[in-house]
Amino acid sequence: SQQGEEDPQALSIQEGENATMNCSYKTSINNLQWYRQNSGRGLVHLILIRSNEREKHSGRLRVTLDTSKKSSSLLITASRAADTASYFCAVETSGSRLTFGEGTQLTVNP
């Protein structure tokens, strides 16, 4: 079964707008993480939310987790051109296994 499916696959917004990306998964998790990947680079960890948490903030990032719906969302507020990247959710399950989704490609137009 596919874990960490992101929605939408691609998102294009104007600078200053908010960007929301969603992630769904299928099994019980220990935590859910979001990563960013700039073109031609490796993934960079952004934020982790534990299974017993519902919301977490880090700077302009806001992550929510609904374990009853097995879904999470990543909100980037006041987006900048530098936020242009692919964003991946990753679910950590038993045995510390981390499974990545297919990513959302975010384009922020100046």
Add this chain to the structure above:
Amino acid sequence: DAGVIQSPRHEVTEMGQEVTLRCKPISGHNSLFWYRQTMMRGLELLIYFNNNVPIDDSGMPEDRFSAKMPNASFSTLKIQPSEPRDSAVYFCASSLILAGGRNIQYFGAGTRLSVL
């Protein structure tokens, strides 16, 4: 720390040749992961080491692929013989996983492999 270091950054080879990718994890990390990323299949976990021991190699495509971790500061991923369908970006990541802890991974810059 310099982060996870991978070499080479780019590799172009001909079908049938042996390819060796290298990775130096972050000092003090106890887990190392090899991934392959393609447009078609996304990010795939190939193999996972914990304390230099392979824990899960179920993602290794076939016997042409092998990985080693002779010590805590070095790992290799070898493809022999290489095929055009192996063309992809290969990432190495490391993590410090403690008992009951979290698996936050730090990625290298990747090796872009092209097999002609």
